[in-house]
Amino acid sequence: MKAPRVFQLTALALVLVSAVQVGWWLFDQHRLAVDKLQEMQQIYAQQVVAAQALLEAGTPAARVQALLPDIVVNNQRAALSADVDGRLRAEERRRVAQYAWEGSFFIIALAACIAVIAGALRAEARVIEEQESFLALVSHQFKTPLASLQLSLETMSLRPLSPEQSRTLIDRMLSDLARMEGMVTQILESIRLDRGRIDLRNEPIDLAAAVARVITGSEERAAKERITVSADIERGLGVMADPLALDVILRNLLENALSAVAPLGGGTVAFTGRRADGEARLSIRDSGVGFRPGDAARLFQKFSRLHPGGGGSRFGTGLGLYIVRRLMQLTGGRIGAHSEGVGQGAEFVLAWPASEPRQSVAGAPGDAAVPARREHS
């Protein structure tokens, strides 16, 4: 067992022992107080008996009262003064109330400590479990492109190949390497996001320009897979966000949409940007494999890959949409996903508080004059 865990468990045990000890002290004090009060009551009862004896022996009542000031005499009958009786009962009530309040306070305080430590222990166990499953999943994700890479290389070394066959294998290997590089980037991004080690700027960005830039970056893939990507963004629609974060968000969503459409042999991906209810909303709708409506929330979980019948990318790490959601949260926006069902396409909607863009687009070198509407296929 690791040292911090031993320390935490020891602390938990100590707090538990302390709680029991405090409980015992309170019980003991209460018992002591009750015993004391009973003793006092016995002493007063003896005084009453003594006063009665003196009265019966002929001692004048005034003399008896002078000797025993807490005793009152009425018609030759000795009794404890109502004042003293009330004082004794009040004292008993005060002590009981004191122990009840103090006891409850200490017990609650200790219980809170126990809950905090137990919570910390559970959280740590969860983190360890997550790390282990993260490692298992990461290694699993890498094995397929690695296997493909190894197979291509061994094919090249084992068989005589034509220049065309060699070219195909080289392209495949380069693509596998790009996949692995993409995975490493995504894994590192997700770790940085998880640990909060990300420093985001907040500046006005023109959404049309940002969208146009990511579309341009995927032109080649879209054309190869016969996917028409279009953008219709309201002129001047801007958001306050980090330009690099926004680029990652849009790139991931576009890749996701392309991967959902590709298995169907072609289709469309449409970006639509509108200002509504004081928000800038960007919708990315694809005609791809879609997902079951009940799976919408699962899409954004780490390592969730729903596959067709789910819309997951064949080459995906299951981290893309998780990163998108985290970045949206960090940039003050939100994201939702919707599909009518498997085979019905899907729509992802991003929403930020609206802002006016500046003339030049931050973080988008050379893209300041991108038209608001453009199409690529």
Next chain:
Amino acid sequence: MMHRILVVEDDPHLGAGVVENLRAEGYEVESVADGRRALEWLAGNACRLVLLDVMLPELDGLTVCRTLRERGDNTPVLFLTARGDPIDRVRGLEAGGDDYLAKPFHLRELLLRVRAILRRWEWYQSASAAEGAVLRFGGNEVEFRAFRARSWNGVGQELTEKEAMILKVLAERPGEIVSREDLLERVWGYDVFPSTRTVDNFILRLRKRFERDPANPRHFLTVWGVGYRFMTEGEPS
């Protein structure tokens, strides 16, 4: 004769690489990218071997293999998977798989294993055909080609591919001692199983099917510390 192989792999690059290499070896290869299509294809087509990825869209490879076996389809299955832990291997074999190759794998090893499975299958098919395909012992009758049997009490039995192959290896050498390693090598190939205990479990299953008193076997005899001896006439009890 050209062997037909079905490759079920959802990763396009790996799938293409495997298909191209098998074709280069002279096999006829078909490929599909998900479990459901694999089952659909196998329902209407026959092949000598299925290379089956475990993590597949729609239906995972283990379910595909189990479904095949439930259908009575004994086509050999070689699992290809990124999960190579011993427990995953056992799961694959329990689902009715014949062999298991963890990714990333060596091309030569893949080709060797494919050849080994096809060779074992060929041996079984040809041997079953050559000998009239019916084995009789102690009132039991086994039709190797159909994987069917009728036991001494008249009950019909559907044999699994492995049960039939073990029986075949034993029946080829009646009265001789066959070691567990021999059985493993002939029926499964080399390093598939973590232990030879698996063979013992299959022998227990055969005894339950064909022995009048499985606790006191007369046909499937244990030779302690070595393996098994098959007696067609039955050991006098």
